[in-house]
Amino acid sequence: MAEQTAAAPKPRPSWLKPLEHPLVVLGELSMFAGQSATSIFRRPYRVGLLMVQLEFMAYGSMFVVGLTGLFTGMVLALQTVYAFGLFNAQSLVGATVEISLARELAPIFTCIVLVARVGSAAATELGTMRVTEQIDALETMAVDPLNYLVAPRIVAAAIAAPLLTMLFNAIALFGAYGVAVWAKDLSPGTFLNRIQTLVDVKDITNGLGKAAVIGFVVTMIACYRGYRAEGGARGVGIATTQAVVGGLVAIFAIDYIYTAISLSGPQQPAGGLGG
């Protein structure tokens, strides 16, 4: 709807055809991301709107993130106790669970919850504003819609995702402890001691960084989809679906890239296996 220019159609090689649409989307998304990211640093700074979004994203997601975390920790403990029981290594259950949680499961599951709760809401809200001309109205009132609508959301997501990941981590570990120690009769000392010797702070900060990056990107995708929605209620529905599906794919793609980069440096295991 708001395309400013249109390139004259040129004949393209036929092998390019199936790639054309994804490339166009990727290109538009990159431009949108660049413009939105720069709009964060343009005045006025929307602190009030940022707080509203933070309340919705971080505070509003606490319960569902906590619940997801509790069950994830519990089931992870069950599985690990079972698997490590096969070769009598139950003493490593605590550390294994916490490394999996901190490095992988907490940021990823938190971001999945964020896509479901926040990405869908952002795409629907912006999409509805687009098709009811509210975004055009902002523009005609000389208010930059990226600065007003998108910037607070992507910044809030980049802050909320690591915060929620910490919460997830804590509650999941509690759940794992409960299952391992109370239900599976592991020694509490062994469970906790191995965590202290084997889990590095880097494992946790790595997961938090990952959450921030993913939270930022998936919310950006959701805003992009909503911002470009067209064609009434159906268009908003399509935008929301695309936002959630695109967000989910992005989570796992970024997860791999981020992990590959963070593990590519010189690696030193924190403690060693000991006994």
Add this chain to the structure above:
Amino acid sequence: MSPPPAPQPVIDVQDLYKSFAGFPVLMGINLKMMEGTTTVVLGASGSGKTVLMKHIMGLFKPDHGQVIVDGENVSTMNRQQLAVFRERMGMVFQSSALFDSMTVGDNVAFPLREHNPGLSEREVREKVKEKLAVVDLHDVEQKFPAELSGGMRKRVGLARAIVREPKIVLYDEPTTGLDPLTTESVDEMIIHARERLSVTSVVISHDIGSAFHIADRIAVINEGRIVEEGTPQEVRRTKEPFTQHFLATWFGRT
């Protein structure tokens, strides 16, 4: 309802061309609008009238030609210049485009709070009340847009558009989809706004009855070109075939 004499055009559209994905929408538009007048751009759906309006707002950049508003070339403005320029413009949307998460009062106050942070909350509220009174609305500040009728929403949309006292107000299909009585009241609203605020009004419409009611000048657009332009009386007596055909749908075939 005679048009006041106007020395030079406030809006001057010169030889405007625009195409989308190779499909031409505007093909050489020339149009002048005088200060304090109401010009209705009349045309069927898909004739390019909304695209023309978005050029006047600076939302689109032309492929060729230019739009001069108040002596300034809108088509070459950058982001900051456009932001300053749009202070002089108010726009009323077809769907009213009110922010549904805000009350009516906050909607009307929005441009003030964004651009005039020096105003106190009391001053903002007074201005909101005053502008709502201009469009004949009273005690609706606490309501949400969803609680209002379509005609009232349009009035709130106008109040929001004029709250910073623009020189030019653009209306995008103000009467589309309204019943005859509400259409009448929106027409009155546009006439009152011009009388009370002496703004230059540009109305994009396909509503012939409404156009002849409110316009000082009518420009008929068809397939990206202005095919007829003049006072309502002149346009009524046109010999131009498309305009004759278009008007016949309303006035009946002669």
